[in-house]
Amino acid sequence: MDLRIQRSVVATLSNRPNAVECGPFVLGFDDSSDSPFINYATPVPGAEITADQVAALVTAFGDRKPRLEYVVSSAPTLEKLLVEAGFTVEARHEYLVCTPSTFAEPPAPAGFELFEPVSDDELTGMITVQSEAFGAIYTPNPAELGRQRRNQQRGGILVAARSADGHYAGGGAATVPSDGISEVAGIAVGERFRRRGLGGAITAAVTSRLFANGVDIAWLEASGEDSWRVYERVGFRPTGQRLYISR
The missing domain is CATH 3.40.630.30 (Gcn5-related N-acetyltransferase (GNAT))
Known part of the structure; x- marks a missing residue:
């Protein structure tokens, strides 16, 4: 499941209006907003990543805040490289999945x-x-x-x-x-x-x-x-x- 979720994130960012590919990363830029929560990068799952490629990623952000979101298991060595490059962890969250077999539709509130x-x-x-x-x-x-x-x-x-x-x-x-x-x-x-x-x-x-x-x-x-x-x-x-x- 981790791999499928990360691939979907790569696809979403790749379809942004101003997306940029930078080595093993996709930067999902959207010039309609300057928010770092919209303009961020993610790694292509399974790619080998080096410190030089992280440095190139930082450069590719230009004036934007360098920021990444990704499924941890898709790039298990990346966090160490990012921390060594001056990145700071903002948060770790579990993601939740729903399928048609687990879906339960609650009644809509009146009014x-x-x-x-x-x-x-x-x-x-x-x-x-x-x-x-x-x-x-x-x-x-x-x-x-x-x-x-x-x-x-x-x-x-x-x-x-x-x-x-x-x-x-x-x-x-x-x-x-x-x-x-x-x-x-x-x-x-x-x-x-x-x-x-x-x-x-x-x-x-x-x-x-x-x-x-x-x-x-x-x-x-x-x-x-x-x-x-x-x-x-x-x-x-x-x-x-x-x-x-x-x-």
């Missing part, structure tokens, strides 16, 4: 509409809630609308949640599938709409759409115990470890 945003106003409403939850990773501006729309048009999933009185309450997304795999990300619920089961409903809505489109593995990472419990209720199970590291 909310879950739908696929299409218009600029709908996309802006969803992104605004994500911005409140995640900060500068999501910013409601034309560039971010374009980034989300490109993902949607190429086969990625977007789901927005709106309350009965017309307020945007949450949103979530999934990357363009590769080899039957897609990452679920950006699951957000506005502060005043939390503790009602909406996060699980959004996660399930994104995941069910992936499976309906032929995806057989959906994966994500949980940012804390609360979200971990939400995702487990939907059918996601801990499977492997990913590393976040930057300089």
Whole structure:
């Protein structure tokens, strides 16, 4: 599973508008955002990596913050090389996987509409809630609308949640599938709409759409115990470890 997940990450970054190949690394640049959480690199699984190639990777980032995300087992010697090059570990997270056989769709909470945003106003409403939850990773501006729309048009999933009185309450997304795999990300619920089961409903809505489109593995990472419990209720199970590291 580790190998399939890492290959899907390589494919996702390779499809970024300004992607760069640098030796055994792919740098997933997207000029619509300067966030290091969007513009980062990952290793090609199984590739031999040297200190010189790490130095070339740092140079390839230019003015951007050198940063990597990857499944640990796909490049077991890389962390040592990165630390020796001045990188610092940001976090280690287990990733969770859901398949059609483990998927469990909870009932959607009453008083909310879950739908696929299409218009600029709908996309802006969803992104605004994500911005409140995640900060500068999501910013409601034309560039971010374009980034989300490109993902949607190429086969990625977007789901927005709106309350009965017309307020945007949450949103979530999934990357363009590769080899039957897609990452679920950006699951957000506005502060005043939390503790009602909406996060699980959004996660399930994104995941069910992936499976309906032929995806057989959906994966994500949980940012804390609360979200971990939400995702487990939907059918996601801990499977492997990913590393976040930057300089």
